[in-house]
Amino acid sequence: MSQINDVAAREVERERVQVSVIGELFDERLDEAREQLARVLASQSDGAGEVYEREVAAGRLAREVRRLEGAEDGLVFGRIDLVDGTVLRIGRLGLHRDSDELPVLVDWRAEAARPFYEATPVHPMKLRRRRHLRLSGRTVTGVSDELLDGSAPTAQDVVGDGPLTAALQERRTGRMGAAVATLQAEQDAIVRSPHRGVTVVQGGPGTGKTVVALHRAAYVLYAFPKAAERGVLVLGPNARFLDYICQVLPSLGENDVVLATCGELAGVVPGAVESIEVARLKGSAALADALADVVRSRQAPGGDVEVRVGQEWIRLHDRDVAQAREAARTSGLAHNRARRMFKELLVDTLTRELARSSIEALERIDAQVAQLTGLDLDRVAAADLRRLGVDDAPATGADEFDADAVRADLLEDALIDKTVDDLWPRLTPGDVVQELLTDADALDAYLGQFTDDQRALLWRTPGAPWTDADVPLLDEAASLVDGPPEHVFGHIVVDEAQELTLMQWRMIVRRCPGRSMTLVGDFAQAGPATVARDWKEALGPHLGGRFDLRTLTVGYRTTQEILATTEDLLARIAPNRPAIRSIRRGEVPRTLAAAPESLVATLVRELQEQGTAYPGELIGVICADGRTEQLAAAGIERHARLVPASQARGLEFDAAVVVDPDGITTARPGGERDLYVALTRATKRLCTITVSPTTEITR
């Protein structure tokens, strides 16, 4: 035993020396970046060009400083020894010295680091040994080795508990940490996949879908420069979830990834909630067609048009207006942009009409003069010109009409603009959505496939605040009236992707012209607004079958004991889903019963007892949304994180107390799936408190 300890201590000491060398190089790089930034900020710049260049340089350097600072913690975590004797150290970023052939530190995303994650004794990938380093700050505190080539351990090998076990035993902090040191082979294969299109990752709760999604985002930034240039977006279901994951990418040295919810993406702050039935209806793709119909209905609906030009009224024929309308519609431009084209075509027609009427008027005058005086005015004018020595033919009415000048005047004419406004009004996204949803006739006309009851549900009071389900409708309307979103991304990661409605998918796909996405989720955890039952149904309308589907099978969060208690529930909500294999063991979950009036006391006692027995652990209390207020008022948040079941997706705690499971099940449609989510949040202990008026409290 002491011999093993001696070997370990000696190897730790050796690694300390190497890690401190790497640390020195890291400090040099950080100091250099900070100094350069300070120099650029202090420099004087003359003229707009120089100011711009200075700002660009300062931005780049500030990003570099943040990248280095973010990766400092746990900078080095691994080492691989190849059978040919080459040694590479793996870390959160790469470090090179010009004088050395091999990198001092290999970025975990580099191809050279792949064997660190994927080598197995069956496929050793030319490795003899894989070593994990445990660090406290910059000091190496432990090493553990795996021998992969079948060779026997030598006096330099420290074969012991894997680092994954240590990582999983750590207390939860309420914020997810990077798993870069312990990514498992099936996860790494997805993170590092060369597939640039859409990758879908499915798997039960705790199989590391979020871990994979976030590390994939970091990998894309590293390995796909074109996508990285356009930026990466991580989309999550709500602000609570984004807060939970917000530290992972900065700790991988990536600070420029945008984290957002759908509402943030569309720039809309919902001010009201609505029923699940309404949210579901609004998620249907039929709404996209209906909104497009509303916009079309505002584009020169038909009939002749009288236009006032100066003191004259000019009649434009239905067919001319229709021609302008069709040309503008088929231009591929969004409504407000196509308005200009429509106006120009209309003005062209008007100009022609004016030319024609002015020629007619002149000819009429000529004819009247000839009738009254017997003079042919054109001939008289020609004779006058010849006398004056001017040979040119006299101007006809058509020559006198300056079409370009008239056209330019008409384009600026306020009355014409007013006419165009009536025919092709400028629209806002809000106008379009309101027009559909606040007008029963519009609902009847454009959503004929819905029942009367469904249309009645969709009707909203004019001016009522927007809801979550309105966000993708507003976004759809924005794309119809103003065109595609200005800000698009090179790669989009969607977590809890099973939650998205068809309308939400449309808003995401719109922002990813390259169709490069990582989508992770689990339909057994789908919320009530989800109507699709699998990826084909959810993605088919937008991506066809063009996605690479991967499945994660190993659970890293929920213990085997907890998963066992959810088997019946899972069989009901997802009959064909194979159970996942968890690598965690723990206590058998407990159930308490409380009468309604003693629920709070039972819960507080349970939390106090857990707090005493396991100080410092993070406990989550999960209840039906409608019960949150009661529990918050009782001061539950002094002991635990209080989470409404609708917002528990993706979160994780050391221990979970699920309050009134029946209440969660019946609170909203698909409540059994909410309960499944709630029961699978704990890494160590689960306690369920049932509420029943007739049950005596049992302990």
Ligand SMILES: Nc1ncnc2c1ncn2[C@@H]1O[C@H](COP(=O)(O)OP(=O)(O)OP(=O)(O)O)[C@@H](O)[C@H]1O
């Ligand atoms: N390779 C790994 N190394 C260390 N920890 C890991 C690894 N993979 C997953 N975990 C941990 O397992 C837990 C569950 O991971 P994660 O949240 O990514 O699962 P999930 O599949 O997204 O879960 P859910 O379906 O509930 O959203 C997290 O604490 C995560 O850090």
